[in-house]
Amino acid sequence: MKNTTKLMSVFLGSALTIMSFSVTAQQLKVPAPSPLQTIKQAFALSDITIEYSRPGVKNRVIFGDVVPFGKTWRTGANQTTKITFGEDVKVEGNPVTAGTYGIYSVPNKDSWDIMLYKDLTLAGNVAEYKAENEVLRFKVKPAALSSKVETLTFNVADVTPSSANIELLWEQTRVAFSVVADIDSKIMKNIESSVVKDSKPYFQAASYYYETNKDLKQALGWVDKAIEQNPKAYWVVLLKAKIQAKLKDNKAAITTAEQVIALAKEDKNDDYVKMAEKLISEAKKG
Numbered sequence: 316m317k318n319t320t321k322l323m324s325v326f327l328g329s330a331l332t333i334m335s336f337s338v339t340a341q342q343l344k345v346p347a348p349s350p351l352q353t354i355k356q357a358f359a360l361s362d363i364t365i366e367y368s369r370p371g372v373k374n375r376v377i378f379g380d381v382v383p384f385g386k387t388w389r390t391g392a393n394q395t396t397k398i399t400f401g402e403d404v405k406v407e408g409n410p411v412t413a414g415t416y417g418i419y420s421v422p423n424k425d426s427w428d429i430m431l432y433k434d435l436t437l438a439g440n441v442a443e444y445k446a447e448n449e450v451l452r453f454k455v456k457p458a459a460l461s462s463k464v465e466t467l468t469f470n471v472a473d474v475t476p477s478s479a480n481i482e483l484l485w486e487q488t489r490v491a492f493s494v495v496a497d498i499d500s501k502i503m504k505n506i507e508s509s510v511v512k513d514s515k516p517y518f519q520a521a522s523y524y525y526e527t528n529k530d531l532k533q534a535l536g537w538v539d540k541a542i543e544q545n546p547k548a549y550w551v552v553l554l555k556a557k558i559q560a561k562l563k564d565n566k567a568a569i570t571t572a573e574q575v576i577a578l579a580k581e582d583k584n585d586d587y588v589k590m591a592e593k594l595i596s597e598a599k600k601g
Contacts (some may be wrong), residue, residue: 347368348371349368352366356479357571359498361402363398363401363479364397365396365398366396369467371465372486378485378488384424385421385423388422388441390420391418393438395434396418397435399416400413401413403496405490405494407492407493417432417437419429422490426457427490428454429452429455431450431451431576453492457490459488464485465544468485469481517550518541518554520537521541539555548578549574549578549584553572556572560598568595569595579591584597590600
């Protein structure tokens with residue numbers, strides 16, 4: 316009986332030790348081999364968001380070995396690499412509706428196929444990849460990098476008001492594709508309706524006309540109205556000077572830029588002082 320009791324005691328002690336180790340192990344947090352990253356870039360009138368897991372090179376040959384040429388790749392690790400467009404765009408010239416898509420690819424030495432895919436649950440089960448779930452497929456050419464990128468990296472690069480490049484960098488390879496948003500027609504419609512109505516966003520309207528080289532005389536009229544609304548807004552006054560310079564009215568641009576300097580100094584904003592001084596220097600050159 317004593318032996319039985321002793322055995323039971325040893326057994327229970329061992330069980331408790333195992334349970335304790337199990338609980339401790341469950342609480343242990345270690346870095347993920349391919350950590351998740353989400354990048355969000357303000358673009359056009361909305362955002363571009365990319366969510367993906369980031370494997371490392373780890374002294375391996377990636378393209379042509381770990382990622383075989385000629386085979387469908389999830390373009391990342393773990394779950395589906397996803398890209399979200401906040402508005403309708405054109406990808407490599409092809410229309411794509413606002414929404415979230417998986418990014419799959421077929422790497423080759425001299426060209427890649429990039430696919431936007433509807434099924435966001437496929438992840439790495441590429442044996443079940445179905446062409447009918449493709450929203451878009453297009454070809455791009457890879458470029459060689461001069462230095463190695465250890466961890467798979469997606470960027471939203473070369474961002475302008477209406478265009479950007481989505482680029483993939485890994486090992487010594489760069490692959491990129493273009494995204495373009497047709498925002499001009501939307502903004503023009505908003506300008507036409509809002510300037511006529513009570514909101515009167517004169518500064519924003521003038522800025523857009525200046526940046527997109529539209530009717531600069533109209534832009535000048537709007538910026539004057541914006542200055543009337545806020546005479547000490549030196550950033551608005553600087554826009555007027557820039558419009559005047561673009562209209563080749565250098566004398567007026569210099570006078571207006573001098574007003575910017577006075578107002579910016581009053582507000583102790585050296586950045587605008589420097590911008591105005593640079594404009595004056597350029598205007599004096601003709």
